[in-house]
Amino acid sequence: MNIDLHAVYARHPAAPSGTSALRGVSLALRAGEQVALIGPSGAGKTTLLQVAAAALKPSRGQLLLEAVDPWSLRTAALQRLRGRLFMAPQTPPLPPRQRVITAVLAGRLPAWSLATSLRSLFYPVDIAGAHAALERFDLAEKLFARVDRLSGGERQRVGLARALLAPATLWLIDEPLSALDPTRSEQAISTVTEVARERGITLMATMHQVDTALAHFDRIVGLRDGAVAFDLPTAQVSRDHLARLYAQHEAELHGGAPVESALPPDAPQPAVMHCR
Template sequence: MRLDLRGVHARHPSAPRGSAVLRSIDLHLASGEQVAVIGPSGAGKTTLMELAAASLRPGEGRIAFDETDPWTLGAAALKRQRGRLFLAPQTPPLPPRQRVVTAVLAGCLPGWSLARSLRSLFYPADIEGARAALAHFDLAEKLFARVDRLSGGERQRVGLARALMAPAGLWLIDEPLSALDPTRSRQALAALTGLARERGITLLATLHQVDMALAHFDRIVGLRAGVVAFDLPAAQVDAARLAALYAQHEAELVSPGAPPFDALPPTAAAPVLMQCR
């Protein structure tokens, strides 16, 4: 699925006055492309993802999926369009008493009839599909566990496994690593990027972990104070650009013990670890 944002301005309805507003956002993803969005807290990354999910209407500008503006559609057509997308929020909305298999199969709901959806609540419709999705995140043994028995990192990975079941051409993954250790983070991103590439799915992800973004994505968008600071191949995102992007937010960028940015070559990609918040 192709995604285009042209001249988009927006503010999240829950944002306090004076907080980051997205301004003049131009972002274009070709079908099957994979892009990571980085930037300091308050830059507008989550608002950008909600725009891309057609859950937040832009104040100005235009968003289009395969050249179709969702906000020109009727209610039924807009619902169908949203069913072609999958948004994985940082904190997945998983009912605590639900079984993991049911939570994962919820990704299938846009492609199921109401009758099949209700039946699957009692007799899961694709147990092996859910097990395979969980296996990509090393969670297959949790298939029939209750969500409230999982750790925060396990719940986050269940939310990502749900994406693998969705009949979507665009995955929107918001801060998928906030509860994961470095090993699980690498595993999760390898699974998402590898399967998206294999299936021809467009992938847009926001990340605090700059080193992970540079390692797993070929294209990086830097967002600061609601404005695109840069949109570059990962190889061109050097220490100087990162230092400028995170100016006054250095604590979010460099982990304890990492080399200072002014000690790195100006053209070298910064091998840094992010502190998740």
């Protein structure tokens, strides 16, 4: 799915009136492209995902999905369009008494009829599909467990497994690794990017793990204060780009820390080449 944002302003619903989380953001993703959004907390990353998901209407500017303004559509058409994308929040909204298999199969809902959806609540329609999706995240043994018996990291991986079953051509994933240890993080992001690449799915993910973003995404967009600080192929993102991106935030936290100390601790060291 193609995404185009043109000079978008948007306010987070919880923000004070008149405060914009996004300020004139212009961004374009072509079908099958994978982009990581990085930046300090409060930079507008989650708000940008909500705008791209047609869940939050811009106060100014325009969002186009496949060259269509979703906010110009009638309700039924807008719902069909939303059925073609998958939004994974940082904390998946999983009912605590629900079985994991039911939570994962919820990814299929946009493609199912009402009758199939209701039947699957009592007799899961695609057990094999749910098992295969969970297996990619090393959670197959949790297939029939209750959600309230899972750890926070397991719930996060269940939310990602749901994406594998969704009939979506756009994945919008918010902080997918926040509750995962390094080993699980590597497994999860590798699975998400590999499956998206295999299926030609457009992927936009927000991340605080800078080194992981640089290792798994071909394009990095840095957000700061609701605006695009840089939009570059990963190979062109330098230590200076990252230092400037996080400098203002770190200075505010630490009372004017120098730029060098603003670089995230997991950012890669620059490669030094000596030519003769």
